[in-house]
Amino acid sequence: MVGRLLRSMGRAVLDWLGALGHATLFLLEALRQAFLPPYRFRRLLEEIHFIGWKSGLIILLTAAFTGMVLGLQGYYTLRKYGSESALGSAVALSLIRELGPVLTALMVSGRAGSAITAKIGIMRISEQLDALESMAVNPVQYVVTPKLVAGLICVPLLTAIFDVVGILGGYVVGVWLLGVGSGVYFSGISQSVVALDVNGGVVKSLVFGLTVITVSCYKGYFTPRGAEGVSRATTEAVVSSAVLVLAWDYVLTSFFM
Amino acid sequence: MIQIIDLACSLNGQVVLDGIHLTVPRGQITVIIGKSGAGKSVLLKHVLGLMRPDRGQILVDGVDLTRARGRRLQEIRRRFGVLFQGGALFDSLTVFDNVAFPLREKTDLAEEEIGERVRYRLSQVRLGQEVEEKYPDELSGGMKKRVALARALIQEPEIVLFDEPVAGLDPPMTNTIFHLIARTHQENQYTGLVVSHDIPAVFQVAHFVAMLHRGRIIAWGAPAEIQNHEDAAVQSFLRGEVNFLAD
Numbered sequence: 001m002v003g004r005l006l007r008s009m010g011r012a013v014l015d016w017l018g019a020l021g022h023a024t025l026f027l028l029e030a031l032r033q034a035f036l037p038p039y040r041f042r043r044l045l046e047e048i049h050f051i052g053w054k055s056g057l058i059i060l061l062t063a064a065f066t067g068m069v070l071g072l073q074g075y076y077t078l079r080k081y082g083s084e085s086a087l088g089s090a091v092a093l094s095l096i097r098e099l100g101p102v103l104t105a106l107m108v109s110g111r112a113g114s115a116i117t118a119k120i121g122i123m124r125i126s127e128q129l130d131a132l133e134s135m136a137v138n139p140v141q142y143v144v145t146p147k148l149v150a151g152l153i154c155v156p157l158l159t160a161i162f163d164v165v166g167i168l169g170g171y172v173v174g175v176w177l178l179g180v181g182s183g184v185y186f187s188g189i190s191q192s193v194v195a196l197d198v199n200g201g202v203v204k205s206l207v208f209g210l211t212v213i214t215v216s217c218y219k220g221y222f223t224p225r226g227a228e229g230v231s232r233a234t235t236e237a238v239v240s241s242a243v244l245v246l247a248w249d250y251v252l253t254s255f256f257m
Numbered sequence: 258m259i260q261i262i263d264l265a266c267s268l269n270g271q272v273v274l275d276g277i278h279l280t281v282p283r284g285q286i287t288v289i290i291g292k293s294g295a296g297k298s299v300l301l302k303h304v305l306g307l308m309r310p311d312r313g314q315i316l317v318d319g320v321d322l323t324r325a326r327g328r329r330l331q332e333i334r335r336r337f338g339v340l341f342q343g344g345a346l347f348d349s350l351t352v353f354d355n356v357a358f359p360l361r362e363k364t365d366l367a368e369e370e371i372g373e374r375v376r377y378r379l380s381q382v383r384l385g386q387e388v389e390e391k392y393p394d395e396l397s398g399g400m401k402k403r404v405a406l407a408r409a410l411i412q413e414p415e416i417v418l419f420d421e422p423v424a425g426l427d428p429p430m431t432n433t434i435f436h437l438i439a440r441t442h443q444e445n446q447y448t449g450l451v452v453s454h455d456i457p458a459v460f461q462v463a464h465f466v467a468m469l470h471r472g473r474i475i476a477w478g479a480p481a482e483i484q485n486h487e488d489a490a491v492q493s494f495l496r497g498e499v500n501f502l503a504d
Contacts, residue, residue, distance in 0.1 A: 017448035038362075121347075123347075126343055126344075126345060126348075127341045127342070127343060127345040128345050128347055128348070130302075130305075130307055130341065130345065131339065131346075131347075132340055133306075133307060133358045134305055134307070134334060134337060134339040134341075135332070135334070135358070135362060135363070136331040136332075136334040136335050136362075137362050137363075237372065240318075
Protein backbone atom coordinates (compact mmCIF):
# COMPACT_ATOMS: atom_id res chain seq x y z
CA MET A 1 0.00 0.00 0.00
CA VAL A 2 2.70 2.47 1.09
CA GLY A 3 4.98 1.16 -1.65
CA ARG A 4 2.30 1.73 -4.30
CA LEU A 5 1.68 5.24 -2.98
CA LEU A 6 5.41 6.02 -3.07
CA ARG A 7 5.70 4.57 -6.60
CA SER A 8 2.81 6.66 -7.91
CA MET A 9 4.20 9.77 -6.20
CA GLY A 10 7.63 9.03 -7.67
CA ARG A 11 6.11 8.58 -11.12
CA ALA A 12 4.21 11.87 -10.79
CA VAL A 13 7.39 13.70 -9.77
CA LEU A 14 9.35 12.13 -12.64
CA ASP A 15 6.58 13.07 -15.12
CA TRP A 16 6.57 16.61 -13.77
CA LEU A 17 10.37 16.87 -14.03
CA GLY A 18 10.22 15.45 -17.55
CA ALA A 19 7.61 18.03 -18.58
CA LEU A 20 9.67 20.80 -16.97
CA GLY A 21 12.76 19.72 -18.90
CA HIS A 22 10.77 19.46 -22.13
CA ALA A 23 9.28 22.93 -21.62
CA THR A 24 12.74 24.37 -20.86
CA LEU A 25 14.13 22.92 -24.10
CA PHE A 26 11.12 24.36 -25.92
CA LEU A 27 11.82 27.80 -24.40
CA LEU A 28 15.53 27.64 -25.33
CA GLU A 29 14.68 26.64 -28.91
CA ALA A 30 12.18 29.52 -29.19
CA LEU A 31 14.77 31.99 -27.86
CA ARG A 32 17.45 30.59 -30.20
CA GLN A 33 15.12 31.09 -33.16
CA ALA A 34 14.85 34.80 -32.25
CA PHE A 35 18.47 35.24 -33.35
CA LEU A 36 18.13 33.33 -36.62
CA PRO A 37 16.84 34.80 -39.91
CA PRO A 38 14.30 35.52 -41.22
CA TYR A 39 13.54 38.18 -38.61
CA ARG A 40 9.79 38.51 -38.37
CA PHE A 41 9.19 42.13 -37.31
CA ARG A 42 5.66 42.17 -38.68
CA ARG A 43 4.74 39.09 -36.69
CA LEU A 44 6.36 40.67 -33.62
CA LEU A 45 4.25 43.82 -34.06
CA GLU A 46 1.10 41.71 -34.40
CA GLU A 47 1.91 39.95 -31.13
CA ILE A 48 2.79 43.20 -29.32
CA HIS A 49 -0.61 44.49 -30.43
CA PHE A 50 -2.32 41.33 -29.18
CA ILE A 51 -0.46 40.76 -25.90
CA GLY A 52 0.30 44.37 -25.01
CA TRP A 53 -2.18 46.80 -26.52
CA LYS A 54 -5.24 44.59 -26.18
CA SER A 55 -4.40 43.90 -22.50
CA GLY A 56 -4.21 47.63 -21.81
CA LEU A 57 -7.80 48.22 -20.72
CA ILE A 58 -7.97 45.29 -18.31
CA ILE A 59 -4.62 46.31 -16.81
CA LEU A 60 -5.87 49.89 -16.34
CA LEU A 61 -9.06 48.72 -14.61
CA THR A 62 -7.32 46.15 -12.41
CA ALA A 63 -4.58 48.59 -11.47
CA ALA A 64 -7.00 51.41 -10.62
CA PHE A 65 -9.14 49.25 -8.33
CA THR A 66 -6.12 47.53 -6.75
CA GLY A 67 -4.62 50.93 -5.94
CA MET A 68 -7.94 52.18 -4.57
CA VAL A 69 -8.35 49.11 -2.31
CA LEU A 70 -4.76 49.50 -1.12
CA GLY A 71 -5.45 53.17 -0.37
CA LEU A 72 -8.56 52.31 1.61
CA GLN A 73 -7.12 49.35 3.55
CA GLY A 74 -3.78 51.08 4.05
CA TYR A 75 -5.36 54.26 5.37
CA TYR A 76 -7.50 52.56 8.05
CA THR A 77 -4.65 50.25 9.11
CA LEU A 78 -2.09 53.06 9.29
CA ARG A 79 -4.52 55.35 11.15
CA LYS A 80 -4.53 52.92 14.07
CA TYR A 81 -0.86 53.74 14.53
CA GLY A 82 -1.15 57.40 13.59
CA SER A 83 0.89 56.81 10.45
CA GLU A 84 -1.48 57.99 7.69
CA SER A 85 1.43 59.92 6.23
CA ALA A 86 3.02 56.58 5.20
CA LEU A 87 0.05 55.78 2.92
CA GLY A 88 1.86 56.75 -0.31
CA SER A 89 4.85 54.68 0.66
CA ALA A 90 2.71 51.64 1.57
CA VAL A 91 0.71 51.78 -1.68
CA ALA A 92 3.75 52.33 -3.90
CA LEU A 93 5.95 49.65 -2.32
CA SER A 94 3.14 47.09 -2.34
CA LEU A 95 2.53 47.77 -6.01
CA ILE A 96 6.10 48.07 -7.26
CA ARG A 97 7.51 45.12 -5.34
CA GLU A 98 4.63 42.65 -5.44
CA LEU A 99 1.19 43.42 -6.73
CA GLY A 100 2.15 45.15 -9.97
CA PRO A 101 4.25 42.32 -11.44
CA VAL A 102 2.09 39.51 -10.03
CA LEU A 103 -1.34 40.88 -10.96
CA THR A 104 -0.13 42.02 -14.39
CA ALA A 105 1.22 38.52 -15.10
CA LEU A 106 -2.03 36.93 -13.90
CA MET A 107 -4.12 39.30 -16.04
CA VAL A 108 -1.94 38.68 -19.12
CA SER A 109 -2.21 34.96 -18.46
CA GLY A 110 -6.01 35.13 -18.21
CA ARG A 111 -6.54 37.37 -21.22
CA ALA A 112 -3.69 36.68 -23.66
CA GLY A 113 -2.19 33.42 -22.35
CA SER A 114 -5.41 31.45 -22.57
CA ALA A 115 -6.07 32.77 -26.08
CA ILE A 116 -2.50 31.87 -27.13
CA THR A 117 -2.91 28.29 -25.90
CA ALA A 118 -6.28 27.90 -27.60
CA LYS A 119 -5.03 29.39 -30.87
CA ILE A 120 -1.85 27.29 -31.05
CA GLY A 121 -3.81 24.24 -29.91
CA ILE A 122 -6.31 24.70 -32.73
CA MET A 123 -3.41 25.19 -35.16
CA ARG A 124 -2.03 21.86 -33.91
CA ILE A 125 -5.25 19.85 -34.22
CA SER A 126 -6.18 21.38 -37.59
CA GLU A 127 -2.70 20.54 -38.97
CA GLN A 128 -1.76 24.20 -39.51
CA LEU A 129 1.52 23.63 -37.65
CA ASP A 130 2.21 20.59 -39.85
CA ALA A 131 1.38 22.74 -42.89
CA LEU A 132 4.01 25.29 -41.82
CA GLU A 133 6.59 22.53 -41.43
CA SER A 134 5.67 21.05 -44.80
CA MET A 135 6.38 24.48 -46.36
CA ALA A 136 9.84 24.44 -44.75
CA VAL A 137 8.77 27.18 -42.32
CA ASN A 138 9.88 26.53 -38.73
CA PRO A 139 6.62 26.62 -36.68
CA VAL A 140 8.45 27.53 -33.47
CA GLN A 141 10.07 30.51 -35.16
CA TYR A 142 6.88 31.59 -36.92
CA VAL A 143 4.36 31.02 -34.13
CA VAL A 144 6.14 30.89 -30.76
CA THR A 145 9.17 33.19 -30.94
CA PRO A 146 7.27 36.40 -31.79
CA LYS A 147 4.89 35.77 -28.87
CA LEU A 148 7.79 35.19 -26.50
CA VAL A 149 9.64 38.33 -27.53
CA ALA A 150 6.40 40.33 -27.43
CA GLY A 151 5.78 39.00 -23.91
CA LEU A 152 9.26 40.10 -22.82
CA ILE A 153 8.58 43.59 -24.17
CA CYS A 154 4.95 43.98 -23.12
CA VAL A 155 4.72 42.50 -19.63
CA PRO A 156 7.33 44.88 -18.08
CA LEU A 157 5.63 47.83 -19.81
CA LEU A 158 2.19 46.74 -18.65
CA THR A 159 3.62 46.28 -15.14
CA ALA A 160 4.95 49.84 -15.21
CA ILE A 161 1.52 51.09 -16.31
CA PHE A 162 -0.09 48.98 -13.56
CA ASP A 163 2.23 50.52 -10.92
CA VAL A 164 1.58 54.11 -12.03
CA VAL A 165 -2.20 53.70 -12.34
CA GLY A 166 -2.33 51.83 -9.03
CA ILE A 167 -0.46 54.63 -7.27
CA LEU A 168 -2.90 57.12 -8.80
CA GLY A 169 -5.81 54.94 -7.62
CA GLY A 170 -4.39 55.02 -4.10
CA TYR A 171 -4.03 58.80 -4.47
CA VAL A 172 -7.69 59.23 -5.44
CA VAL A 173 -8.89 57.34 -2.35
CA GLY A 174 -6.22 58.54 0.08
CA VAL A 175 -6.03 62.20 -0.93
CA TRP A 176 -9.41 63.04 -2.48
CA LEU A 177 -11.69 60.87 -0.35
CA LEU A 178 -9.85 60.39 2.97
CA GLY A 179 -8.00 63.68 3.24
CA VAL A 180 -4.33 62.66 3.24
CA GLY A 181 -2.20 65.56 2.00
CA SER A 182 -1.17 65.37 -1.65
CA GLY A 183 2.42 66.36 -0.85
CA VAL A 184 2.55 63.88 2.02
CA TYR A 185 1.37 61.08 -0.27
CA PHE A 186 4.00 61.71 -2.96
CA SER A 187 6.86 62.60 -0.61
CA GLY A 188 6.26 59.27 1.16
CA ILE A 189 6.71 57.55 -2.19
CA SER A 190 9.86 59.44 -3.15
CA GLN A 191 11.46 58.81 0.25
CA SER A 192 10.71 55.09 0.48
CA VAL A 193 11.00 53.71 -3.07
CA VAL A 194 14.60 52.93 -3.98
CA ALA A 195 16.23 51.59 -7.15
CA LEU A 196 16.31 48.04 -5.78
CA ASP A 197 12.50 48.04 -5.52
CA VAL A 198 12.10 49.16 -9.12
CA ASN A 199 14.79 46.76 -10.39
CA GLY A 200 13.19 43.92 -8.48
CA GLY A 201 9.83 44.73 -10.06
CA VAL A 202 11.36 44.83 -13.53
CA VAL A 203 13.17 41.51 -13.06
CA LYS A 204 9.98 39.93 -11.73
CA SER A 205 7.91 41.20 -14.65
CA LEU A 206 10.46 39.83 -17.15
CA VAL A 207 10.52 36.41 -15.47
CA PHE A 208 6.74 36.32 -15.11
CA GLY A 209 6.22 37.40 -18.72
CA LEU A 210 8.57 34.69 -19.96
CA THR A 211 6.87 32.12 -17.72
CA VAL A 212 3.30 32.96 -18.76
CA ILE A 213 4.00 33.07 -22.49
CA THR A 214 6.21 29.96 -22.45
CA VAL A 215 3.64 27.92 -20.55
CA SER A 216 0.82 29.15 -22.79
CA CYS A 217 2.71 28.38 -26.01
CA TYR A 218 4.01 25.04 -24.72
CA LYS A 219 0.56 23.82 -23.66
CA GLY A 220 -0.89 24.84 -27.02
CA TYR A 221 1.98 23.44 -29.09
CA PHE A 222 1.77 19.99 -27.48
CA THR A 223 -1.98 19.92 -27.06
CA PRO A 224 -3.59 16.47 -27.31
CA ARG A 225 -5.95 15.80 -30.19
CA GLY A 226 -9.51 17.07 -30.28
CA ALA A 227 -11.55 19.94 -28.89
CA GLU A 228 -11.33 18.44 -25.40
CA GLY A 229 -7.54 18.47 -25.69
CA VAL A 230 -7.56 22.19 -26.50
CA SER A 231 -9.96 22.90 -23.66
CA ARG A 232 -7.80 20.96 -21.18
CA ALA A 233 -4.59 22.57 -22.46
CA THR A 234 -6.09 26.06 -22.05
CA THR A 235 -7.18 25.38 -18.46
CA GLU A 236 -3.80 23.83 -17.62
CA ALA A 237 -1.98 26.79 -19.15
CA VAL A 238 -3.81 29.35 -17.00
CA VAL A 239 -3.56 27.29 -13.80
CA SER A 240 0.11 26.36 -14.32
CA SER A 241 0.99 29.97 -15.21
CA ALA A 242 -0.67 31.27 -12.03
CA VAL A 243 1.02 28.70 -9.78
CA LEU A 244 4.42 29.24 -11.41
CA VAL A 245 4.11 33.05 -11.19
CA LEU A 246 3.36 32.83 -7.46
CA ALA A 247 6.18 30.31 -6.89
CA TRP A 248 8.63 32.50 -8.85
CA ASP A 249 7.41 35.49 -6.85
CA TYR A 250 8.44 33.84 -3.60
CA VAL A 251 11.85 32.84 -4.98
CA LEU A 252 12.57 36.28 -6.45
CA THR A 253 11.26 38.14 -3.40
CA SER A 254 13.55 36.15 -1.11
CA PHE A 255 16.40 36.98 -3.51
CA PHE A 256 15.70 40.73 -3.57
CA MET A 257 14.90 41.17 0.15
CA MET B 258 11.12 9.15 -57.45
CA ILE B 259 10.26 8.17 -53.88
CA GLN B 260 11.33 4.80 -52.53
CA ILE B 261 10.01 3.57 -49.21
CA ILE B 262 12.10 0.70 -47.86
CA ASP B 263 11.13 -1.48 -44.90
CA LEU B 264 9.38 1.39 -43.09
CA ALA B 265 8.09 0.49 -39.65
CA CYS B 266 6.41 2.57 -36.98
CA SER B 267 4.60 1.90 -33.72
CA LEU B 268 2.35 4.34 -31.89
CA ASN B 269 1.51 3.82 -28.20
CA GLY B 270 2.85 0.28 -28.41
CA GLN B 271 0.70 -0.61 -31.42
CA VAL B 272 2.31 -1.50 -34.74
CA VAL B 273 0.96 0.89 -37.40
CA LEU B 274 3.44 0.35 -40.22
CA ASP B 275 5.14 -3.04 -40.35
CA GLY B 276 7.82 -3.01 -43.04
CA ILE B 277 6.39 -0.97 -45.90
CA HIS B 278 8.05 -1.31 -49.29
CA LEU B 279 6.73 1.04 -51.95
CA THR B 280 8.03 2.86 -55.01
CA VAL B 281 6.35 6.06 -56.17
CA PRO B 282 7.39 6.59 -59.80
CA ARG B 283 8.37 10.08 -60.97
CA GLY B 284 5.67 12.07 -62.74
CA GLN B 285 2.94 9.54 -61.93
CA ILE B 286 0.15 9.52 -59.37
CA THR B 287 0.26 6.68 -56.88
CA VAL B 288 -2.78 6.18 -54.68
CA ILE B 289 -2.60 4.37 -51.35
CA ILE B 290 -5.90 2.85 -50.36
CA GLY B 291 -6.89 1.10 -47.15
CA LYS B 292 -9.48 1.19 -44.44
CA SER B 293 -9.69 4.10 -41.98
CA GLY B 294 -7.03 3.75 -39.30
CA ALA B 295 -4.84 1.54 -41.48
CA GLY B 296 -1.97 4.00 -41.16
CA LYS B 297 -2.24 5.80 -44.51
CA SER B 298 -1.94 9.30 -43.02
CA VAL B 299 0.87 8.11 -40.73
CA LEU B 300 2.71 6.86 -43.82
CA LEU B 301 2.20 10.24 -45.51
CA LYS B 302 3.54 12.07 -42.44
CA HIS B 303 6.66 9.91 -42.61
CA VAL B 304 7.11 10.80 -46.28
CA LEU B 305 6.90 14.45 -45.28
CA GLY B 306 9.40 14.00 -42.44
CA LEU B 307 6.84 15.01 -39.81
CA MET B 308 7.25 11.64 -38.07
CA ARG B 309 10.35 9.51 -37.53
CA PRO B 310 10.10 5.75 -38.21
CA ASP B 311 11.28 2.99 -35.89
CA ARG B 312 13.22 1.59 -38.83
CA GLY B 313 13.45 1.84 -42.60
CA GLN B 314 14.26 4.47 -45.19
CA ILE B 315 12.42 6.95 -47.39
CA LEU B 316 14.58 7.89 -50.35
CA VAL B 317 13.67 11.00 -52.33
CA ASP B 318 15.84 10.81 -55.43
CA GLY B 319 18.33 8.79 -53.41
CA VAL B 320 18.42 11.09 -50.35
CA ASP B 321 17.23 9.43 -47.14
CA LEU B 322 14.58 11.70 -45.68
CA THR B 323 14.45 9.81 -42.37
CA ARG B 324 18.04 10.86 -41.58
CA ALA B 325 17.76 14.44 -42.85
CA ARG B 326 17.71 17.20 -40.25
CA GLY B 327 17.58 21.00 -40.21
CA ARG B 328 18.44 22.75 -43.46
CA ARG B 329 18.80 19.50 -45.42
CA LEU B 330 15.30 18.43 -44.44
CA GLN B 331 13.96 21.90 -45.33
CA GLU B 332 15.58 21.66 -48.77
CA ILE B 333 13.82 18.36 -49.40
CA ARG B 334 10.52 19.77 -48.11
CA ARG B 335 10.74 22.69 -50.53
CA ARG B 336 10.21 20.15 -53.30
CA PHE B 337 6.89 19.11 -51.76
CA GLY B 338 3.40 20.51 -51.89
CA VAL B 339 0.85 19.09 -49.49
CA LEU B 340 -2.92 19.05 -49.43
CA PHE B 341 -3.89 18.19 -45.87
CA GLN B 342 -7.05 16.31 -44.92
CA GLY B 343 -8.85 19.36 -43.51
CA GLY B 344 -7.08 21.81 -45.82
CA ALA B 345 -4.94 23.18 -42.94
CA LEU B 346 -5.53 26.73 -44.16
CA PHE B 347 -4.32 29.40 -41.76
CA ASP B 348 -7.53 30.74 -40.27
CA SER B 349 -6.09 34.17 -39.50
CA LEU B 350 -5.22 34.75 -43.18
CA THR B 351 -7.47 35.42 -46.17
CA VAL B 352 -7.66 33.03 -49.10
CA PHE B 353 -5.25 35.23 -51.06
CA ASP B 354 -2.74 35.39 -48.19
CA ASN B 355 -3.01 31.65 -47.61
CA VAL B 356 -2.15 30.86 -51.21
CA ALA B 357 0.55 33.56 -51.32
CA PHE B 358 2.07 32.38 -48.01
CA PRO B 359 4.70 29.95 -49.40
CA LEU B 360 5.83 32.50 -52.00
CA ARG B 361 6.16 35.29 -49.42
CA GLU B 362 8.05 32.98 -47.07
CA LYS B 363 10.34 31.26 -49.51
CA THR B 364 10.87 33.59 -52.47
CA ASP B 365 11.87 37.19 -53.10
CA LEU B 366 9.11 37.76 -55.66
CA ALA B 367 7.49 41.20 -55.89
CA GLU B 368 3.90 41.49 -54.65
CA GLU B 369 2.72 42.06 -58.22
CA GLU B 370 4.23 38.78 -59.38
CA ILE B 371 2.88 36.98 -56.31
CA GLY B 372 -0.59 38.37 -57.06
CA GLU B 373 -0.45 37.08 -60.64
CA ARG B 374 0.64 33.63 -59.54
CA VAL B 375 -1.99 33.41 -56.81
CA ARG B 376 -4.76 34.42 -59.24
CA TYR B 377 -3.53 31.89 -61.80
CA ARG B 378 -3.56 29.06 -59.23
CA LEU B 379 -6.98 30.08 -57.94
CA SER B 380 -8.35 30.12 -61.47
CA GLN B 381 -6.74 26.70 -62.04
CA VAL B 382 -8.89 25.31 -59.22
CA ARG B 383 -11.88 27.29 -60.54
CA LEU B 384 -12.03 29.97 -57.89
CA GLY B 385 -12.58 33.58 -58.85
CA GLN B 386 -11.39 36.88 -57.40
CA GLU B 387 -14.51 37.11 -55.22
CA VAL B 388 -13.04 34.56 -52.77
CA GLU B 389 -9.65 36.23 -52.41
CA GLU B 390 -10.58 38.35 -49.39
CA LYS B 391 -12.61 35.66 -47.66
CA TYR B 392 -11.35 33.83 -44.58
CA PRO B 393 -11.29 30.01 -44.42
CA ASP B 394 -14.29 29.85 -42.05
CA GLU B 395 -16.38 31.60 -44.71
CA LEU B 396 -15.71 28.82 -47.26
CA SER B 397 -17.50 25.54 -47.90
CA GLY B 398 -15.60 22.23 -47.47
CA GLY B 399 -15.05 21.90 -51.22
CA MET B 400 -13.80 25.49 -51.56
CA LYS B 401 -11.35 24.95 -48.69
CA LYS B 402 -9.95 21.89 -50.45
CA ARG B 403 -9.58 23.85 -53.69
CA VAL B 404 -7.81 26.72 -51.93
CA ALA B 405 -5.56 24.18 -50.22
CA LEU B 406 -4.84 22.61 -53.62
CA ALA B 407 -3.96 26.03 -55.04
CA ARG B 408 -1.59 26.62 -52.09
CA ALA B 409 -0.04 23.17 -52.51
CA LEU B 410 0.71 23.93 -56.16
CA ILE B 411 1.78 27.57 -55.85
CA GLN B 412 5.51 26.81 -55.77
CA GLU B 413 5.25 24.36 -58.65
CA PRO B 414 6.42 21.45 -56.49
CA GLU B 415 7.95 18.32 -57.98
CA ILE B 416 6.06 16.13 -55.52
CA VAL B 417 2.52 16.68 -54.25
CA LEU B 418 1.08 14.72 -51.34
CA PHE B 419 -2.69 14.47 -50.90
CA ASP B 420 -4.04 13.33 -47.54
CA GLU B 421 -7.66 12.23 -48.01
CA PRO B 422 -8.34 15.02 -50.53
CA VAL B 423 -12.08 14.34 -50.70
CA ALA B 424 -12.84 13.37 -47.09
CA GLY B 425 -16.19 14.80 -46.03
CA LEU B 426 -17.20 15.99 -49.52
CA ASP B 427 -20.35 15.09 -51.42
CA PRO B 428 -20.06 12.97 -54.61
CA PRO B 429 -20.18 15.91 -57.10
CA MET B 430 -17.48 17.77 -55.16
CA THR B 431 -15.47 14.54 -54.86
CA ASN B 432 -15.49 14.21 -58.63
CA THR B 433 -14.61 17.89 -59.01
CA ILE B 434 -11.57 17.57 -56.72
CA PHE B 435 -10.33 14.42 -58.45
CA HIS B 436 -10.87 16.11 -61.81
CA LEU B 437 -8.82 19.10 -60.60
CA ILE B 438 -6.06 16.80 -59.37
CA ALA B 439 -5.99 15.05 -62.75
CA ARG B 440 -6.00 18.38 -64.62
CA THR B 441 -3.32 20.03 -62.52
CA HIS B 442 -1.20 16.89 -62.83
CA GLN B 443 -1.56 17.00 -66.59
CA GLU B 444 -0.46 20.65 -66.60
CA ASN B 445 2.34 20.38 -64.02
CA GLN B 446 3.48 16.77 -64.32
CA TYR B 447 4.25 16.42 -60.62
CA THR B 448 4.83 13.16 -58.79
CA GLY B 449 1.65 12.57 -56.80
CA LEU B 450 1.07 10.45 -53.72
CA VAL B 451 -2.60 10.30 -52.76
CA VAL B 452 -3.97 8.69 -49.63
CA SER B 453 -7.67 7.92 -49.88
CA HIS B 454 -10.30 5.35 -49.08
CA ASP B 455 -12.70 6.79 -51.60
CA ILE B 456 -13.40 3.82 -53.85
CA PRO B 457 -13.90 3.80 -56.84
CA ALA B 458 -13.64 7.59 -57.41
CA VAL B 459 -9.94 7.63 -56.59
CA PHE B 460 -9.18 5.36 -59.54
CA GLN B 461 -9.96 8.35 -61.81
CA VAL B 462 -6.60 9.90 -60.99
CA ALA B 463 -4.44 6.88 -60.20
CA HIS B 464 -1.64 5.63 -62.41
CA PHE B 465 -0.74 3.13 -59.68
CA VAL B 466 -2.64 1.91 -56.65
CA ALA B 467 -1.18 0.38 -53.48
CA MET B 468 -3.31 -1.28 -50.83
CA LEU B 469 -2.23 -0.84 -47.20
CA HIS B 470 -3.51 -3.53 -44.85
CA ARG B 471 -2.31 -4.46 -41.36
CA GLY B 472 0.73 -2.24 -41.72
CA ARG B 473 1.90 -3.71 -45.00
CA ILE B 474 1.43 -3.07 -48.70
CA ILE B 475 -0.44 -6.18 -49.79
CA ALA B 476 -1.10 -5.17 -53.42
CA TRP B 477 0.42 -2.75 -55.90
CA GLY B 478 -0.29 -2.17 -59.57
CA ALA B 479 -2.29 -0.28 -62.16
CA PRO B 480 -5.93 0.44 -61.19
CA ALA B 481 -7.25 -2.35 -63.42
CA GLU B 482 -4.82 -4.83 -61.84
CA ILE B 483 -5.93 -3.87 -58.35
CA GLN B 484 -9.59 -4.13 -59.29
CA ASN B 485 -8.95 -7.69 -60.47
CA HIS B 486 -6.51 -8.58 -57.71
CA GLU B 487 -6.96 -12.06 -56.30
CA ASP B 488 -6.21 -11.15 -52.66
CA ALA B 489 -9.34 -11.59 -50.56
CA ALA B 490 -8.60 -8.53 -48.38
CA VAL B 491 -8.28 -6.32 -51.49
CA GLN B 492 -11.54 -7.58 -52.94
CA SER B 493 -13.29 -7.23 -49.57
CA PHE B 494 -12.14 -3.63 -49.28
CA LEU B 495 -13.12 -2.78 -52.87
CA ARG B 496 -16.57 -4.21 -52.29
CA GLY B 497 -16.84 -2.40 -48.94
CA GLU B 498 -17.68 -5.55 -47.06
CA VAL B 499 -18.66 -5.10 -43.44
CA ASN B 500 -16.49 -7.97 -42.10
CA PHE B 501 -13.46 -6.35 -43.69
CA LEU B 502 -14.26 -2.95 -42.22
CA ALA B 503 -14.74 -4.55 -38.81
CA ASP B 504 -11.40 -6.38 -39.14
